[in-house]
Amino acid sequence: MTSAPQQPALLPLLPSGPHGSRDAMTCLFRCGNACDRPEPNGSGNGHLRDEVARVVQRRSLLKGAGVGAGVLALGGLAVEPAAAAGPARRGEGRLGRVDFTPVPPNRRDAVVVPPGFRQDVVVRWGDPVLPGAPAFDAYRQTPEAAARQFGFNNDYVGLVELPRRSDRDRALLVVNHEYTTGTLMFPTGRYDAETQLRIEMQSHGMSVVTVERGQVAGSWRRVTPARARHNRRVTIDTAFRVTGPAAGDPRLRTAADPTGRRVLGTLNNCAGGTTPWGTVLSGEENVNQYFDASDGIPAEHAESFARYGITGEGRGWSAVDPRFDLSTEPHEAYRFGWIVELDPLSPGSAPRKHTMLGRFKHEGANISIARNGRAVAYLGDDERGDYLYKFVSRDRYDDSGRPRARAHNKTLLEHGTLFVARLTGDGTADGVYDGTGTWLPLTSDTTSYVPGMSVADVLLNTRLAADRRSPTRMDRPEDVEPNPVNGRVYAALTNNSGRGTAQPADEANPVTSSQTRPALGEPLVTQSGNRNGYVLELIPRGGDHASTTFTWNVLLVCGDPAAQETYFGGYDKSRVSPISCPDNVTFDPQGNLWVSTDGNVLGSNDGIFRVPVSGAERGRVQQFVTVPRGAEACGPLVTDGGRSLFFAVQHPGEITGATFEAPASTWPHTDDFPRPSVVVAYRSR
Numbered sequence: 001m002t003s004a005p006q007q008p009a010l011l012p013l014l015p016s017g018p019h020g021s022r023d024a025m026t027c028l029f030r031c032g033n034a035c036d037r038p039e040p041n042g043s044g045n046g047h048l049r050d051e052v053a054r055v056v057q058r059r060s061l062l063k064g065a066g067v068g069a070g071v072l073a074l075g076g077l078a079v080e081p082a083a084a085a086g087p088a089r090r091g092e093g094r095l096g097r098v099d100f101t102p103v104p105p106n107r108r109d110a111v112v113v114p115p116g117f118r119q120d121v122v123v124r125w126g127d128p129v130l131p132g133a134p135a136f137d138a139y140r141q142t143p144e145a146a147a148r149q150f151g152f153n154n155d156y157v158g159l160v161e162l163p164r165r166s167d168r169d170r171a172l173l174v175v176n177h178e179y180t181t182g183t184l185m186f187p188t189g190r191y192d193a194e195t196q197l198r199i200e201m202q203s204h205g206m207s208v209v210t211v212e213r214g215q216v217a218g219s220w221r222r223v224t225p226a227r228a229r230h231n232r233r234v235t236i237d238t239a240f241r242v243t244g245p246a247a248g249d250p251r252l253r254t255a256a257d258p259t260g261r262r263v264l265g266t267l268n269n270c271a272g273g274t275t276p277w278g279t280v281l282s283g284e285e286n287v288n289q290y291f292d293a294s295d296g297i298p299a300e301h302a303e304s305f306a307r308y309g310i311t312g313e314g315r316g317w318s319a320v321d322p323r324f325d326l327s328t329e330p331h332e333a334y335r336f337g338w339i340v341e342l343d344p345l346s347p348g349s350a351p352r353k354h355t356m357l358g359r360f361k362h363e364g365a366n367i368s369i370a371r372n373g374r375a376v377a378y379l380g381d382d383e384r385g386d387y388l389y390k391f392v393s394r395d396r397y398d399d400s401g402r403p404r405a406r407a408h409n410k411t412l413l414e415h416g417t418l419f420v421a422r423l424t425g426d427g428t429a430d431g432v433y434d435g436t437g438t439w440l441p442l443t444s445d446t447t448s449y450v451p452g453m454s455v456a457d458v459l460l461n462t463r464l465a466a467d468r469r470s471p472t473r474m475d476r477p478e479d480v481e482p483n484p485v486n487g488r489v490y491a492a493l494t495n496n497s498g499r500g501t502a503q504p505a506d507e508a509n510p511v512t513s514s515q516t517r518p519a520l521g522e523p524l525v526t527q528s529g530n531r532n533g534y535v536l537e538l539i540p541r542g543g544d545h546a547s548t549t550f551t552w553n554v555l556l557v558c559g560d561p562a563a564q565e566t567y568f569g570g571y572d573k574s575r576v577s578p579i580s581c582p583d584n585v586t587f588d589p590q591g592n593l594w595v596s597t598d599g600n601v602l603g604s605n606d607g608i609f610r611v612p613v614s615g616a617e618r619g620r621v622q623q624f625v626t627v628p629r630g631a632e633a634c635g636p637l638v639t640d641g642g643r644s645l646f647f648a649v650q651h652p653g654e655i656t657g658a659t660f661e662a663p664a665s666t667w668p669h670t671d672d673f674p675r676p677s678v679v680v681a682y683r684s685r
Contacts, residue, residue: 023630025656026599029181032289032313040309041385043467093217093683094642095610095624096588102577102622105604107520109665111649111679112626118684119625121668122173122211122646123222124677125152129207129233131225138660138673139187143195146202147235150209151177152185153676154648156272156364156584157635158280159211160344162230170223172230172344173209173646174280175635175678176269180204181651184674187660197320205266206234206282208344218643218682232347236265236321240340243414244355245445246459251334256323263335263353270382271364271479271584271635276375276397277409279343283362285382287336292318295327305333307463308360309383334460339365339379341413354413356445357391358462364584368482369397370546375412378489380477384496385503386463387471388421388480390439392546417444418458420471423552425507433507434553437538440469441548475499475509475530479584482545485591486614489538489545490555492582494598497529508536508554515563516580520603524563531601532559532566532580535593537613555619556611558582560602569611569619577623578602579609588638594624596633596647606633608647625681628667628674630655635678645681652676 100114113119126136126149133148134140156176162168180200191199210228211220225231240263242252252260270285293312297305305311310326310333318325323332338353339362357365360381368376373396379389394415398405419439426435441449442465443458450458450465458465475496482489499505500512514531515524535556541547557567560578568576583598593611600606608625612618627633627649634648653665653674665674 023655025181025183025658026630026632026651026654029179029183029651029654032286032315040307040383040463041467041473043473045467045470045473094589095638095645095683096590096592096642098683100622100624103607103624103626105520105578105602105623106626107603107605107629108626109628109652109667111628111667113681114624116683116685117681118216118219119679119681120214120219120221122220122678122680123150123175123207123209124668124670124675125150125154125203126675127222128225129209129231131231133225138185138671139190141186141191141199143198143202146199147233147237149233150175150207151205151233151235152180152200152203153178153650154207154678155270155634155650156282157637157646157648157678158272158274159637159639159646160274160278160280163345169213171211171220173207173211173678174272174274174342174344175207175209175648176272176282177203177205177207178268178270178285178650181654183659184651184653184663185660194320197315197317200315201236201317201321204236204268205238206232206269206342208232208342208347213640216682216684218640218680220640220644220646220680230344230347232344234266234342234351236267238266239264239350240266241350241352242335242355243352244357244459246355246456249456249460251331251456251460254323254329254331254335260331266340266351266353267336269340270362273364273366273377273481275341275367275409276369276399277406278345279341279410281365281367281377282340282342283364283379284337284340285361285363287333287361290314290317290336291324291326291333292316293326294318297326298330301326301330301333304461304464307461307467308333308337334359337361339377339413341410343410355459356414356416356418358389358418358442358458359460360386360389360462363478363480366479366481368484368545371544372546373397374416374546375409376482376545377413378480378482378491380480380491381463382476382478382494384476384498385473386477387466388474388477388491389462389466390419390421392417392419394445415445418442418462419548420466420469422470423472423508428507432553433510434551435507437550437552439548439550440471442466442469472506472508473503475534478582481585481587483587483591483593483613485587485589487540487543487545488613489540489550490585490593490613491536491538492585492595493534493536494581494583495530495533497527497531499530500528508552509534510554511557511565514559514565514601516601517560517603522603524560532557532563533582534558535582535585535595535611555613556582556621568621569613571617571619571621576619576621577609578604579621579623581606583632584634584636586636586638589642594636594638594645595621596636598632598634605629606631608633608636608645628652629665630658630674631665631667643682646678647681648676648678650676
C-alpha cells in the first residue's frame with residue numbers, strides 16, 4: 001500500500017496573466033477578452049467550507065481505491081462497471097474495449113492517434129455544403145459563398161441517423177460554428193472591411209452535412225452536396241422561432257420583429273447535445289462580444305448587461321447590420337444566449353430558441369429521460385464563478401413510435417421547471433472531496449420561485465435570478481452530460497485562475513494553486529488559481545434524474561501526475577496521462593468517459609482522453625488524440641457501436657503573431673494556411 005503524499009511547502013506564487021491557459025489570440029476572438037474584466041458574478045454566493053485547505057488532501061493512491069465503497073453506494077445506484085481495457089478481439093475495434101498505447105504529450109502540427117488507429121478529415125472550413133456552392137478559394141471568398149459552405153471554427157459534433165432503410169449506411173453530421181478568426185481567414189489587404197465582416201457573419205452558425213460509412217469499419221466520408229438532400233447551413237440570416245414563456249416579451253421585441261417571436265441567426269454556438277427524438281441542441285455562449293453601443297448602453301439595461309458581460313465593445317458588426325448597435329436596439333441582446341434546437345431531418349423547418357431553458361453563456365444541453373418519463377436537460381454556464389443548471393419537462397417523452405410522437409417530443413422543452421445547483425461539502429476528514437447537493441427551483445412555465453421576478457424576468461435574466469437563490473459558484477462549468485450506462489452526470493469544470501483570490505476555495509472547487517509547465521519538457525512551476533480544472537461526478541438520488549437532490553464527488557483534479565494537487569479517481573498516478581483544462585465530455589457504449597481539453601497548460605497540445613468511471617480502472621486517464629498546434633479539441637462523439645470517434649479540430653494555429661501569410665499551423669496540410677475541420681478516428685486493423 002502506498003501512503004498518501006504529504007502536502008508540499010507552499011511555493012512562492014509566480015505572476016500569471018488573466019488569460020490563464022489560452023493563447024491571447026484565442027481570448028480575443030473567442031470571448032472578447034472576458035478574463036480582462038471583473039467576473040460578472042458579484043453576488044458573493046456559495047462557498048462550501050471556508051476552512052478548506054489550499055491544496056487537495058486525498059487518501060491513499062492505492063490503485064483501484066476509487067473514492068471508496070461508501071461514496072459509490074450513495075443514492076442506491078446499481079452501477080455496471082465499465083469494461084477494463086484489454087486486448088481487442090480481431091476486427092472488433094470498439095474504442096471502449098480496445099487496448100491502446102496512450103499518445104504522449106507533444107507539440108506536433110498534426111492530429112496524432114495511437115498506433116493501430118487511423119484518422120481522416122471528414123469536412124473542412126469552406127467545403128461545399130449546399131448544391132451549387134463554389135469550391136473554396138481563400139482569395140475569392142464572398143458572403144454568398146460562405147453561406148453555402150462549411151463555416152469556420154467547428155465545435156459541437158452530433159450524428160443523427162436517417163430513418164429510411166435505404167439510408168442505413170448514411171447519417172447527418174451536425175456541427176456548430178462558434179466564432180471566426182479574421183487574422184487567419186483572410187489574405188492581408190485582399191478584402192475591404194465591410195466584405196470581410198459579412199463573410200465572418202455568414203461563417204457563424206451550424207452545418208448539416210450528410211456522411212456515409214467507408215470501407216473500413218468505423219470510417220466515414222462526406223457525401224457530395226448534389227447527393228445530400230438533408231444538407232443545410234444555418235447562418236446569421238436564418239429565421240428562428242422563439243418558444244416558451246418569454247416568447248413575445250417586450251424585451252424580445254425590436255423594430256425588425258415587433259412580435260418578439262422571430263430572431264434572425266444564432267451566435268457563438270459552442271457545445272450541444274442530440275436528443276432522444278433525433279434533434280440537435282446547440283448552446284449560444286459568448287454572445288456578449290457581438291454588440292456595439294455607438295452612444296452608450298441605455299441605463300435601464302445596465303444591470304442586466306453588466307451581469308452578462310455586455311460592454312458595448314463588440315466586433316463592429318453594427319457597421320453592416322444596425323441591429324447589433326445596443327444604443328438603438330438594446331433588445332437585440334436579449335435575443336441571444338439561448339439553447340437552440342435544430343431538426344436535421346426536416347431541412348425546411350425553422351429552428352427554435354427555447355426560453356424555458358434560461359439565458360446565459362450556454363455551453364450545451366444534454367437530455368436524459370427520467371423514470372417518470374419527463375425529459376431532463378443538464379446545462380452549464382461557462383463563466384468563472386457561475387452555475388450548474390437543470391431543466392425538467394412538464395410533459396412526458398413519447399417513445400411509442402406513433403406518427404405524432406416525434407412532433408409531441410419536439411415540444412418537451414417549452415414547458416417545465418428550471419433549477420440551479422447548490423453543492424454542500426461534508427468536510428475533508430475522509431480525504432475525499434464529496435458531499436450532497438440540491439436543485440433549487442428558479443421558475444416553471446407558470447410560476448416564478450424568485451421573489452420580485454416574473455417568469456419572463458427569470459428566463460431573460462437567469463443569472464440575476466439564480467444569484468438570489470444562493471447556488472454554488474463553480475469553475476467554468478462547461479459540458480454537463482448524463483452517462484447512459486451508469487446514470488451519473490459528469491461536469492467538466494475547465495479552470496478558474498481566480499480561485500483562491502477572487503473566490504475562496506471550497507470542497508467542490510478546492511485548488512487555489514496549480515502546477516503548470518511553461519513548455520514541454522520544462523520543470524513544473526506553481527501558479528495561483530485552478531489552472532488545470534476538474535471533472536465532477538453527480539449521482540442523482542435513487543438514480544432518478546427528476547430528483548431534486550444528489551450526491552457528488554470530484555472524480556478528477558486535472559494536471560500533471562507529478563503535481564501534488566492532482567487526483568485521478570484514486571488510480572495510480574504513475575500510470576495516467578497528463579490532462580489539463582477539460583471542456584467537453586461524451587461516453588462510449590461501455591460507459592467510459594471521454595474528455596476533450598481546451599487550453600492545456602502542461603506544455604503539450606490539447607487532446608482527447610478515455611477515462612473509465614468504475615471498477616479497478618476508475619480514473620485511469622489515457623490520451624487517445626492530440627490536435628495540432630494552437631488548436632482546441634471539441635465535440636468528441638463515440639458512435640457507430642463504439643467504432644468511431646468524431647471530433648472537431650477548432651482554431652488550429654491560433655497563436656499570437658500568426659497571420660494568414662505567416663501561419664503557426666497549416667493543418668490539415670491541404671493548403672498553406674490552417675482550416676478548422678471535423679475528423680473521425682477508428683481502428684485500422
